[in-house]
Amino acid sequence: MAHVGLTHFLILSAILFSLGIYAIVVRKNAIMVMMGIELVLNSANINFIAFSHFGNYGISGQIVSLVVIILAAAEAAVALAIVLNLFKTYSHINVDEVNKLKE
């Protein structure tokens, strides 16, 4: 086994990404979907930082990931508010059954 390098981190982020996607696709519960999104965001962050670390690009990657973290926080806040409203309207938060716009 080689020395831990860029590839290892990338693989980790790939796994995390896939798991996140899986959660987004499969779960019905809106909060679970959100968790999947967080996983995806995290895996992206890992990528940014890993590249910036191994690519010797200085600090820029970290800044991007910082932005992502902040946006994630904002996203989580808004999304949870939406989920709460959904719950008020439907008394459940199953995303596949929320299809009023379709009809």
Next chain:
Amino acid sequence: MSFPILTLITFVPVVGMVAILFLKKGQDNAVRYTALTATAIQLVLAIIMLFAFDFTKAGILDASTFQFVEKARWITIPNVSWIGTIKIDYFVGVDGLSILMVFLSAFVSFIATLSSWNIKKMVKGYFMLFLLLDAAMMGVFVSLDFFLFYVFWEIMLLPMYFLIGIWGGPRKEYAAIKFFIYTLFGSIFILLTMIALYFSATETVNGIQLHTFNLIELTKASAYSATGILSPQNPNNWRMIAYIFLFIGFAIKIPMFPFHTWLPDAHVEAPTPISVILAGVLLKMGTYGILRISYPIFPEITRELAWYIGLFGVINIIYGALVALAQKDFKKLIAYSSISHMGYVLLGMATLSVTGITGAIFQMFNHGTITAMLFLIVGVIYDRAHTRGIYEFGGLANKMPVYTGIVTIAFFAAIGLPGLSGFISESLVFIGGFGSTVTRTLTIVGLLGILLGAAYMLWTLQRIYFGKFNEKWSFMEDLTPREYLMFVPLAIVVIYLGVQPGLAIDFMNTSVKTFVHFLNTAAF
């Protein structure tokens, strides 16, 4: 050309339709009476035609012996680049083959209008479409120009589609679309043959040779140019293929096994009056088309394929009866019995003998009246009970004695009991069929039909009208005066033609004899 009675009889319903168009929305009764008036005028005109009809004129092959002929140039497009001049005539006339059909469609339309009285949904639209259908049917039976025939044939599809699709039962959309597509499928074959015939044959008008749709000209071997695709001199089998195409087109309408599956669905879903029209008139258009178009234009192919036509006739008889025996839905049973009865028509046509073809045409007429009665009978209990399951009834005879009496007449007419019209036509078909060496074996097999027919009819009679009375239906009333008015004329015709069949046979006798002679001798 004197009084344009055929134009009148064809377009009176259209006039009625326009009149209805100008009525206000709420005036349902006015709409109904307008439609009734239109069909009544049509019926009166048809009866006048019957009286004015000359028995000695044959028609069929000779334009001069057609009666009530009207002929006018309809569409003329001069000098189309590679086709030449296109000429389509408005050419109508009646002979022994069609006179009974004209009367039948006027008669059945009138009865169907009466039975439409309790259509409550979109009355105006219903009767407008109904009258359009009526006009188109009449047009098919009087056209002597292939193009005109085809136009009427297609026009008829449209109102039928809506009448089933809007006023039908639970699966109306399915039935309507099935009917429409199936028939349209057949029409394509007819269209192909029509165009092929058009380019193969010519007619001399004012000294100029023009391609023609004229059905009478097309029966003449001399009309075909040697190079035409359907020319008798063409060594290829194109004429055979064209014949089969045409036959398939008409067979779907008959409907002939294995093209019959649209019929039960359409019947079951259609409202009662539309079933009456469908079984009473529309099915006849298939066999009429074969007699009017396929037979005289391709007599040599007809002779060659007669056995197969008879074979399909017998299959229809036996198959329809067997399937009918297994039905639990009253209307479906009647629908299959129609298939069985149309088999007799095919068998009769296949004999190419005077008795057989007379029997076939007479059977067309009788089936029209008898099946109209049968569907009205189904309509009566469906109106009251809103179900058609054979097993759900029982013992209605005591509750509705007059109705049961009518049912007995209609059922026994369908079985072919002597004294009622069905017997004569079936017997003539059998006489003709056995007399012809081509169809002798087929006829022997076909005889099974009279046994099977009796079996399913009597069994149905027993299940619905005899046995223990089901208290569930104790609210059911006997016939209303309007229903009397529907049944009594039909019953009178059925009984009268059973006792005095000569009345109907005289109308077609001259024509049929000429026709049969031509079919058996024409050298193409």
Next chain:
Amino acid sequence: MELYDIIFYLVALMVVVSAAIVVGSKNIVRAAYSLLFTFLGVAGIYILLGADFIGVTQLMVYVGGILILLLFGIMLTNKVYSVDIRRENAYIIPSIVIVGIFAAFLIFVMTETNWVTADPTFPNTTVFELGKTLLVHYSIIFEILAIVLLIALIGAATLARNDNKER
């Protein structure tokens, strides 16, 4: 094998396992708690990558903020605490297959690509560098982020408020 490697593998294992639990757990609360470990592990990864500030931020924002928010969401939206939430869509099998294939491709690409890398450097602290870069080079982004965050918070508050608009 160096200590660095060992730590990486341990942390990576924790991340993957806990993330898998998040994804596959029947119980939403358990999923949320597993997510905590995922976030912790990711923070560890950041630190391993020499991004100590980001790691700490990750801990604070994710673990301290988002996760708590999520837990609030769970508490507020599930009538019964331990309700069985495993009510997936019908296409779980195709999803596993597709995502599996996707992951395989992803890993394949990651491993096969010939990345241009330099020797990594480990600065003592990144906070100073970050602060400087943020306020010098990316100041507009910084401001915009602040506004976005503000708007998001106000919006979230407005949305989540138990309003009686229809009075």
Next chain:
Amino acid sequence: MPGSNLITLSLIILFLPLIGFITVLLFGKRFSKLYNFEIGILSANLLLTLYVAYEKLFVFANQKIAMDATWFSFGNIPGIGQLNIDLGIELTNITVMMLFVVNLISFLVHIYSTEYMKGDSRFSRYYSYLGIFTFSMLGIVLTDNFLMLYIFWELVGLSSYLLIGFWYEKDSAANAGKKAFLVNRVGDMGMWLGILILFTNYHTFKFDTIFAQIGLGNIPFGSEAWLTAAGILLFMGAVGKSAQFPLHVWLPDAMEGPTPVSALIHAATMVAAGVYMLTKIFVILSADALTVIALVGAFTSFLAASIAITQNDIKKVLAYSTVSQLGYMVMAVGVGAYTFAFFHLVTHAFFKALLFLGSGSVIHAMHHEQDMRQMGGLRKKMPITYYTFLTATLAISGIPLFSGFLSKDGLLAGTYAFGLLTGHWTVAIFGFVVAFMTAFYMFRLVIMTFHGEPRNKEKYDHAHETPKAMTIPLITLAVLSIWIWYTPNPFNPEAGWFYNKMEVKTTVVPQDMRFNFMKTEAPEHETAEAEKTTAETHETVESEQVEGTTRVMHSEMYEHAMHEAHLPTMIWSILLAGLGILFAYIIYQWKKISADELAKKWPWLYKFSLNKWYVDEFYDKTFIGGTLEFSRWLSIFDNKVVDGIVNGAATLTRGVSAVSGWFDTYVVDGLVNFTAFFSGVLGFGLKKIQNGKVQSYVLVVVLSLILLFVMFLPFF
């Protein structure tokens, strides 16, 4: 024109009942007494018939009176010539005799029914049905062509259907009516085919023209097989209508109808129509066809008689007895003794109608109890019914001094002579065995019903002699069952006027297709003339000399054999009938031994025999036991196999139709639906992708990414 008024009168006789039918059917509900109109019509008919019969038999004795009218015409068809479909009637001696029989019995049944059907909710309907039956039966009798024969043949089928199912609330009655109609249709199919063969060859339906053509050697399609086939197919009609094996199954069931109807239709007239038709077409039956007919008749008579022995329902016994006697007549036609077949038809009509009306009287008195085991001892309560019933029983058993003896003896002599001439003794043996069985079961019936002690005291106490409207018809018929009306010499039917009034017809089939005793040296010349006269007659009356006035049946050889057969037949038949009666008395009257052990021994026969079987010690146990076992076996055979074939055929047909229905729905229809289904699936699948769920969109994005990967894969 001689006899033209007879034709007019015959037409009036024919159409009066039709008028009665229509009137009573349409207005019967409004005027409850209208049935009297129908009865009036029948009495008028009877009087007219008496006049016509007298005129025909004694004034125009040897002339045939006929009339034809064109029903409809096809005009002159090339290749065939003038094709007219004619209807017509003819009066021969046999015709008027039959006319009289039908009208008389119909009249008596009308009278009888006023009392029997009293209080029925559809009383008027009943009379209108009787009217249409009489009309159609008279049509069969009077016709001179096959088409009209077939038409009225079907119409009696209809009226029989209506009357059997008269109490249609009962499922058994409705079923029986349907069964009767359908079983008859099977026979009619064959008959119609036979008619088609003849029409195809001769382009006419008229009897005389067809017979004349065949007499000229112009046989159908020039083939002997076709002639034989035509004969057998026409016979199929008789098999159906006269309830011959294998189509006899409907007749016992037909007893579901009212009893007077059974008397009129299912005993005396309609079922005899088959035999009547056979006497009409006898001249074109070839030796092969006749052999078939004889065997079928013999077998039927035997089958039915052996079943009748085990029945307990009084009407069932009579029904099987009717089948059996009809088998006799058919058999007699088959062996060439068709005059005696007709003779027996007439005598049987009277005494069998009497038996049914008598049983109706009993049933009426016992309040619709039909089980003989509930009867007994009615002799004292119902003397008139008893003595008339006994007369009829003696007649059917073939006891001298009664009418049945004359005809039965004659036809048995016919079978005997047939045996002498051809060496085929099977038919004769069947005939004699059945004679014995007939006597046996008829006396069993009489004894169980009228003799002994009453078994059901309660019902017995309520029983009483029936009113005059019912007893007068019984007495009339009983009087007609005495020999004196037919011949002065009770031992020689040929000495009487009745036998001598029947026309003797000579067969017209080619010589080499005849039995040897029917062969004649000189070909008939009269036939050519006959053909000419029947060619084109519109509304005219014609009369002609009936052929063969010498009264020699078939040939001198046959006459000789008949004389030779006369004495042994008489001795044997009296002996056998006496033996049958003796058996019945021994078993049922004197009750020597109980048959309970037998019933226990064969429990599977138990339901047929129940516990009324008695065995006489003095007689051979095996003989009785063998007969019983055989009869039980035949009863099962009848129930399971013969009836089972009919039922099985129905089931099979239903099965086949279910299968073809399935085929229709799933295969034929399925092909059509598949096209629509395919495009539907396509649309459905595409629709699923656009479902508005973000999650599936994500999945699609992932999928697309995978595709992208795949596309770029070659660059790795």
